[in-house]
Amino acid sequence: MKKIVTYFKDIIVGLVNLILGMSVTIKYFFKKTNTQQYPEEKLPLPDRSRSLIKLIYDQEKEEFNCVACMMCQKACPNNCIKLEGARMPDGKRKMINFKLDFSTCIFCGYCVEACGFDALTFIPEDYENSVYQRGSLLHDEHALKWVRPTVASNPPRELNQSTQVI
Amino acid sequence: MSGSLKLLKLINVILEHVYKFLGLTNPIPEVINAFITAAISFAVISVFVMFLVWMERKVSAHMQSRIGPNRVGPFGLLQTLADAIKLTTKENMEPQKRDKIPYFIAPIIAFVATFMGVVVIPLDKGVTIQNLNIGVLYIIAITSFTVIGILTAGWSSNNKFSLIGGFRSAAQIISYEIPLVLSLVPVIMITGTLDLQKIVEYQAHAGYWFVGPQIIGFLVFLTASTAESNRAPFDIPEAESELTGGFHTEYSGIKFAMFFLGEYISIIIGSSVAVSVFLGGWIAPAFMNFLPVPGFFWFVIKVLLVIYLIMAFRWTFPRLRVDQLMDFGWKILIPIAILNIFLTGLWILWFSKGV
Numbered sequence: 419m420k421k422i423v424t425y426f427k428d429i430i431v432g433l434v435n436l437i438l439g440m441s442v443t444i445k446y447f448f449k450k451t452n453t454q455q456y457p458e459e460k461l462p463l464p465d466r467s468r469s470l471i472k473l474i475y476d477q478e479k480e481e482f483n484c485v486a487c488m489m490c491q492k493a494c495p496n497n498c499i500k501l502e503g504a505r506m507p508d509g510k511r512k513m514i515n516f517k518l519d520f521s522t523c524i525f526c527g528y529c530v531e532a533c534g535f536d537a538l539t540f541i542p543e544d545y546e547n548s549v550y551q552r553g554s555l556l557h558d559e560h561a562l563k564w565v566r567p568t569v570a571s572n573p574p575r576e577l578n579q580s581t582q583v584i
Numbered sequence: 585m586s587g588s589l590k591l592l593k594l595i596n597v598i599l600e601h602v603y604k605f606l607g608l609t610n611p612i613p614e615v616i617n618a619f620i621t622a623a624i625s626f627a628v629i630s631v632f633v634m635f636l637v638w639m640e641r642k643v644s645a646h647m648q649s650r651i652g653p654n655r656v657g658p659f660g661l662l663q664t665l666a667d668a669i670k671l672t673t674k675e676n677m678e679p680q681k682r683d684k685i686p687y688f689i690a691p692i693i694a695f696v697a698t699f700m701g702v703v704v705i706p707l708d709k710g711v712t713i714q715n716l717n718i719g720v721l722y723i724i725a726i727t728s729f730t731v732i733g734i735l736t737a738g739w740s741s742n743n744k745f746s747l748i749g750g751f752r753s754a755a756q757i758i759s760y761e762i763p764l765v766l767s768l769v770p771v772i773m774i775t776g777t778l779d780l781q782k783i784v785e786y787q788a789h790a791g792y793w794f795v796g797p798q799i800i801g802f803l804v805f806l807t808a809s810t811a812e813s814n815r816a817p818f819d820i821p822e823a824e825s826e827l828t829g830g831f832h833t834e835y836s837g838i839k840f841a842m843f844f845l846g847e848y849i850s851i852i853i854g855s856s857v858a859v860s861v862f863l864g865g866w867i868a869p870a871f872m873n874f875l876p877v878p879g880f881f882w883f884v885i886k887v888l889l890v891i892y893l894i895m896a897f898r899w900t901f902p903r904l905r906v907d908q909l910m911d912f913g914w915k916i917l918i919p920i921a922i923l924n925i926f927l928t929g930l931w932i933l934w935f936s937k938g939v
Binding site for chain 2: 429433436442446448451453455
């Protein structure tokens with residue numbers, strides 16, 4: 419008798435559990451999807467995410483912040499950074515040639531850490547770096563030039579529509 | 585006479601004109617008529633299967649918070665068409681040491697056996713392709729031929745995975761055939777007929793659907809028909825993680841497509857029988873009786889709902905182990921179905937005494 423009772427009890431408990439499982443999936447069926455349709459929608463990356471390094475260009479002084487102290491070249495574990503500096507007539511050191519072999523970069527970020535002159539940075543927007551030829555991964559200072567956006571030069575878009583700011 | 589039947593008559597009239605134009609004898613031979621009906625039903629079923637594959641992918645996607653196919657055509661509706669074209673134009677790879685004739689026949693048996701069940705499905709009041717007075721028996725008999733196709737496929741592929749898959753499928757389909765039949769018996773006892781059309785009419789006259797008094801039978805039938813069509817959670821014959829593909833491991837291209845089509849048609853057949861026997865077939869729900877839509881519409885809606893339920897089973901429940909599967913079939917479904925028959929018998933006795 420006890421066996422018969424447990425037999426039916428098991429069936430009913432099993433049925434209830436199955437219905438509970440179904441209710442979860444059917445609830446999720448009507449929920450919103452989480453998919454991000456990548457090429458059309460892009461998620462903003464975190465501020466400190468790593469990508470192609472950029473050389474910061476000072477627009478007021480019209481020169482790079484880099485003074486060719488060679489710290490980034492020494493810090494790089496794969497020797498992907500090669501740079502040349504020269505002393506200018508006014509006595510200041512200045513970077514004249516910056517070569518980045520991006521194909522061997524491992525995004526360790528040591529170069530950015532080592533930089534003491536606020537000359538190198540990662541920017542989170544620029545993460546689509548794939549190319550069709552290996553040679554395209556060799557960058558120089560013109561390709562890596564990046565101007566830090568300021569509030570004055572990059573006003574919010576609502577204001578931008580009437581007054582054209584270049 | 586309702587709409588769908590008129591359509592068949594219209595086709596007949598057009599055919600007669602074609603015959604006169606060709607200068608042939610006027611009455612259309614029965615054979616030609618049958619061929620044309622078969623062609624039409626094949627086309628309709630194929631399109632419906634395509635829709636079901638799309639629906640399956642959408643349902644599974646939304647249950648996992650994904651979007652699913654949405655690139656080809658509106659809402660990705662043409663995705664299955666693209667896949668079908670890809671599948672049919674694919675190279676047909678065959679293992680060298682296969683058993684040639686059974687290897688060729690197996691997908692045909694598996695497909696035709698399920699497809700023949702479409703014949704007796706009551707689509708609307710008085711509309712079936714060919715109404716038989718033993719409809720239920722016919723469907724059960726003809727769809728169980730699938731197992732021969734699957735077993736032949738497993739045997740002739742000359743592959744251990746295929747063979748294990750085929751054997752598992754044979755064990756599964758044969759043992760789940762029993763609760764499937766037993767769950768239909770109470771309804772046959774009440775209505776006193778095997779004719780699907782008359783079963784639906786009985787429900788229309790009685791004013792209730794058999795899903796109410798026969799809820800146990802409905803659940804048993806739904807489970808057993810899911811197992812019959814080799815779908816998860818009863819998909820051990822083609823368990824990907826154990827058998828790579830089961831009985832259709834060595835099949836590719838159009839032959840694989842035939843197995844695939846057969847599986848989906850068996851879902852359609854299973855849910856159509858469930859709808860006809862337990863959910864009132866083409867009868868409109870009582871509160872929507874006033875709507876001027878044909879019964880065919882309600883039939884399709886109900887079939888789609890049942891298919892949605894079966895799809896939800898697939899994406900909710902984990903796969904059963906072989907011994908669990910057998911236990912579930914023999915120790916739970918069959919006793920429950922027999923108990924249901926017994927209770928229904930008592931019920932009939934009680935009511936006949938009252939009368």
